[in-house]
Every structure is written in C-alpha cells, then in structure tokens.
Amino acid sequence: MSVTTERPPASPAVQSTKAGPSHRAGQRSGRRVAAGVLLVLATVVTFWQVDLRRHAEEQFLALTRGVNAGAVISDGDVRVVRVANPSGLALISADRRDEVVGRTAAVPLAAGSLVVSSQVGPPAWPAAGQAVIAVPVKAGRAPAALAAGTRVVVLVGPPAAAQQAGGTPTADQPAAGARRALATVVSAGAGEQAGGQVVGLLLAAQEAEAVASASGDVSLVQLGPGQ
Structure with a gap:
C-alpha cells in the first residue's frame, strides 16, 4: 500500500x-x-x-546696399546685425569696421548679405577665364525684371542679309551667322530706347568677345534652375 x-x-x-x-x-x-x-x-x-x-x-557687419567689385566700400554701405555665426564662415565682427570701410570689394557684394573676410581686398572678379560685358537689349527681347544671378541664353541675331535668308532663330537652333552663349546676369538697368535695357552679363572670356563683336540685336532667354 x-x-x-x-x-x-x-x-x-x-x-x-x-x-x-x-x-x-x-x-x-x-x-x-x-x-x-x-x-x-x-x-x-x-x-x-x-x-x-x-x-x-555677437555683432557682425552686413551690407545695406550692393557694392560692385573694385568699388570702395563706404561707411554707409555697412551696418551692424546680431546673428549666430554659422560654423566655418569668416564673418567680420562689428568692432573691425575700420578693416572694411575704405577698402575695395573683391567681388560683387549683394545688399543684405553678411561681410566675409575674403570679399574685401583687391578685385578678384571676374575669375580667370571669365569676362563681364554690357549688352543693349531692346524691348520685348528679354524677360521683364531680370535679377542678378539669373542664367540666360544669349542670342545675337545675324546681319540683316543673313536674317532675310534664314528662318526664325530659337534658343537651341540660332539662325545662320547668329551667336549663342550661356551667361549669368550681373545687372540690369534702363536703356536709351523706350522699354529697352542694358544688361551686364558674366560669361566665358572667349564667348564674351564673340558676343561683343557680333552685329545684330541681342535676345535673352531665361533658363530655369539647374539648367
């Protein structure tokens, strides 16, 4: 059991x-x-x-108005702003104002931008291999209110005799004898003719000479971002 x-x-x-x-x-x-x-x-x-x-x-110097490359920076061209200094930028502090006023701009300075040390000194613009030219543009041959920095195709029409023999030029296929170049708008101001304007262009030096020496009317075709 x-x-x-x-x-x-x-x-x-x-x-x-x-x-x-x-x-x-x-x-x-x-x-x-x-x-x-x-x-x-x-x-x-x-x-x-x-x-x-x-x-x-921290206080730094900024531009109150645009200054062309090679122009002397005046006291009225700069102002003091308070910003957090981004890492890696050699911004010029407000107490170094004397190092800026009275010196020349090495490159074109845009209104509202912060002043960087490399932008002040002997002119270093346009860069080697580039040139700046001014071209007259008649009314209707360029977009209105071209802003600095805009990328454009420059088309210079052929002489009158070539225009009669050729077809209608385009940005991709200019007429025979026409000049075509890529450029960046530097400035734009009123021209002598009503509605016209004088446009400053930055482009390759070799193309700048070809465009400046070409006869015929200038047309500008604005390109989109990344083109």
Missing part, C-alpha cells in the same frame, strides 16, 4: 518574499538608466541654450 503525501503550496507572503529582491533590483536598474538619459538630455539642452545665447550676442 503506497502513501502519497502532498506538500502544501507556499503562502503568498513567502512567494512575494522570494521574488521581491530581484524585482526591486530591476526597478532600481531601470531608474538609473532613466536618470542617466534625463541627465544627458538636460546637459545637451543646457549647452545648446548657453551656446545660442552667447552667439546671439
């Missing part, structure tokens, strides 16, 4: 006691991790705020 003895289950209090230390250790570990993450985030935010506040106090 066999006798089976059943051991009574441990009481809830005993089970709780056995699982308690491991459970509490896990809670403490999770709290340490959370506290460490919060500490790192707090340090980053504090550093960012302090750095932003420090840079926001």
Whole structure:
C-alpha cells in the first residue's frame, strides 16, 4: 500500500518574499538608466541654450546696399546685425569696421548679405577665364525684371542679309551667322530706347568677345534652375 503525501503550496507572503529582491533590483536598474538619459538630455539642452545665447550676442557687419567689385566700400554701405555665426564662415565682427570701410570689394557684394573676410581686398572678379560685358537689349527681347544671378541664353541675331535668308532663330537652333552663349546676369538697368535695357552679363572670356563683336540685336532667354 503506497502513501502519497502532498506538500502544501507556499503562502503568498513567502512567494512575494522570494521574488521581491530581484524585482526591486530591476526597478532600481531601470531608474538609473532613466536618470542617466534625463541627465544627458538636460546637459545637451543646457549647452545648446548657453551656446545660442552667447552667439546671439555677437555683432557682425552686413551690407545695406550692393557694392560692385573694385568699388570702395563706404561707411554707409555697412551696418551692424546680431546673428549666430554659422560654423566655418569668416564673418567680420562689428568692432573691425575700420578693416572694411575704405577698402575695395573683391567681388560683387549683394545688399543684405553678411561681410566675409575674403570679399574685401583687391578685385578678384571676374575669375580667370571669365569676362563681364554690357549688352543693349531692346524691348520685348528679354524677360521683364531680370535679377542678378539669373542664367540666360544669349542670342545675337545675324546681319540683316543673313536674317532675310534664314528662318526664325530659337534658343537651341540660332539662325545662320547668329551667336549663342550661356551667361549669368550681373545687372540690369534702363536703356536709351523706350522699354529697352542694358544688361551686364558674366560669361566665358572667349564667348564674351564673340558676343561683343557680333552685329545684330541681342535676345535673352531665361533658363530655369539647374539648367
């Protein structure tokens, strides 16, 4: 005859006691991790705020109006602005105003732009291999209000005799004897004829000579971004 003895289950209090230390250790570990993450985030935010506040106090020079390359920068051409200095830019601080006023612009300076050290000094524009020319453009032969920096196709019509023999020129297929070149608009001002304008163009030196020496009317075709 066999006798089976059943051991009574441990009481809830005993089970709780056995699982308690491991459970509490896990809670403490999770709290340490959370506290460490919060500490790192707090340090980053504090550093960012302090750095932003420090840079926001910095004063730099900016252009009140455009200055052509080679022109002398006057006192009225610059003003003081408060900005956070972007990394890597050699901006000129407000206390170095004397290093800018009275010197020449090395490159064309746009109104509202910040003054960088490399932009002040002996003229270095146009770059080697490039040239700037001014061409008269009659009314209706260029888009209205051409802005500096606009990329255009320059088409110079052929002489009158060639125009009579040829077809209608386009930006891709100019008429026989016509000149075609790619250029960047530097400036645009009113011309002598009503509705016309004189446009300054930056283009390759060899093409600049060809366009400047060509006879015929000039047409400008504006290109889109990336063209």
